[in-house]
Amino acid sequence: MQFDHPHHRILRRVAFSRRRFMTILGGLAASPVVCDWLGHPESALGIEAVGMQCVERTGRALGSIISMTVLHADRGTAEKAIAAAFAQLDQVDQLMSIYRPDSQISRLNRTASLPNPHPWVFEIMRKAQSMSQQSGGAFDITVQPLWDVYSGAQKQGKLPVDAAIEAARAKVNWSRVEVSADRISLPAGMSITLNGIAQGYGADRVAAALRAHGVRHALVNTGEIGAIGRRSDGQQWTVGIQHPRSKDAYIALARLEGRFMATSGDYETTFSEDRAYNHIFDPGSGRSPQVFSSVTIVANSGAEADALSTAVFVLGHEKGLRLIENTPGAEALLVLKDDRILATKAFPSVSL
Numbered sequence: 001m002q003f004d005h006p007h008h009r010i011l012r013r014v015a016f017s018r019r020r021f022m023t024i025l026g027g028l029a030a031s032p033v034v035c036d037w038l039g040h041p042e043s044a045l046g047i048e049a050v051g052m053q054c055v056e057r058t059g060r061a062l063g064s065i066i067s068m069t070v071l072h073a074d075r076g077t078a079e080k081a082i083a084a085a086f087a088q089l090d091q092v093d094q095l096m097s098i099y100r101p102d103s104q105i106s107r108l109n110r111t112a113s114l115p116n117p118h119p120w121v122f123e124i125m126r127k128a129q130s131m132s133q134q135s136g137g138a139f140d141i142t143v144q145p146l147w148d149v150y151s152g153a154q155k156q157g158k159l160p161v162d163a164a165i166e167a168a169r170a171k172v173n174w175s176r177v178e179v180s181a182d183r184i185s186l187p188a189g190m191s192i193t194l195n196g197i198a199q200g201y202g203a204d205r206v207a208a209a210l211r212a213h214g215v216r217h218a219l220v221n222t223g224e225i226g227a228i229g230r231r232s233d234g235q236q237w238t239v240g241i242q243h244p245r246s247k248d249a250y251i252a253l254a255r256l257e258g259r260f261m262a263t264s265g266d267y268e269t270t271f272s273e274d275r276a277y278n279h280i281f282d283p284g285s286g287r288s289p290q291v292f293s294s295v296t297i298v299a300n301s302g303a304e305a306d307a308l309s310t311a312v313f314v315l316g317h318e319k320g321l322r323l324i325e326n327t328p329g330a331e332a333l334l335v336l337k338d339d340r341i342l343a344t345k346a347f348p349s350v351s352l
Contacts, residue, residue, distance in 0.1 A: 006080045007051075040318075054120040059108060061202070062092060062093050063099065064199060066086070070218045071215075071216075071231075071232055071335060072214070080213060081210050084210075087209075089206055113185050117181070120205075121157065122180075127303050131304075131311060133334065137174060137175075138314035139196065139308075141196065143193065144192055145169075146281045149165060149168040169285070171190050172190075196264075197303050200260065202223075202320075203225070203226040216228065217231070217302040225256065225261045226302050227239075227260075228258065237255065237256050237257075239254055241254060241294075242263060253349065254298060254333070256348065261297065263295065264312075264313045265294035266293055282314050283314070295309045295334055297331065298332075304327070309322070310325065312324065317334055334342050
């Protein structure tokens with residue numbers, strides 16, 4: 001593979017522990033160190049941090065641990081903002097989770113038709129179709145039949161046979177999903193999952209709710225991470241990127257300001273010990289791509305970052321980077337199977 005390109009760079013291999021990250025840089029959204037910064041008003045750099053309150057809350061939605069850290073002059077306002085943000089996220093979960101039998105997506109999968117979809121469901125379906133088109137089908141919400149085949153075989157302690165994979169793959173085709181504000185329809189036998197975009201969309205809804213309550217500085221983690229404003233010391237929010245081969249370490253750090261970050265990795269859900277078969281499927285082959293261990297995307301919206309991380313993982317580094325270059329505001333950090341790290345030149349990584 002050739003990586004010499006004017007728009008990307010090779011990063012040195014690096015790994016450091018979560019403990020070291022939290023000690024030096026303040027950690028992720030749920031870290032107590034985030035609020036400890038507020039005790040040093042002399043470090044504030046013009047963001048009105050003096051006298052600000054730090055409010056944190058954690059919960060669970062969309063199959064992930066959720067955390068929010070909000071900075072605001074009035075603690076009561078911060079708490080109301082977080083409550084509103086969690087209410088938005090709960091509604092996203094109720095509408096879009098395939099694990100809730102009463103969700104609109106579950107109803108669509110059961111009946112192949114969803115009349116009068118909720119405006120958020122219509123919106124996210126349109127976003128999914130747009131990403132499918134931009135990525136040449138690498139991002140495809142109709143891969144759920146592949147998941148069903150692999151997870152069913154895993155329960156029997158084996159991998160699915162080729163015939164079963166091909167039968168499931170024949171049901172995968174994003175372009176056959178009909179989406180309108182009045183009705184969403186699927187061909188017989190097709191089913192969808194929004195797991196590759198819903199967490200990012202949830203981060204967008206959370207950020208919008210916080211801003212609507214006057215929050216100018218916050219860090220949210222819905223499974224995908226979003227930053228509003230800056231930390232209490234005036235610096236950009238700094239987050240760790242999971243090392244794909246060590247659950248207690250980060251492969252890199254990234255600084256976020258008004259942007260969102262999402263990571264897709266072959267380590268998240270696996271069907272084989274070597275991770276060669278995992279939850280990320282190439283719609284064209286019905287199997288997992290073999291180029292990357294993880295793909296991290298920074299973008300202007302959570303839904304875009306989330307969907308792009310899957311699309312790039314499927315496309316590989318050349319086509320994937322081309323997609324990133326054609327997406328305004330998007331940057332990528334790619335970890336290959338041989339541990340090499342490739343990043344776009346403007347990826348907001350931190351040097352220690």
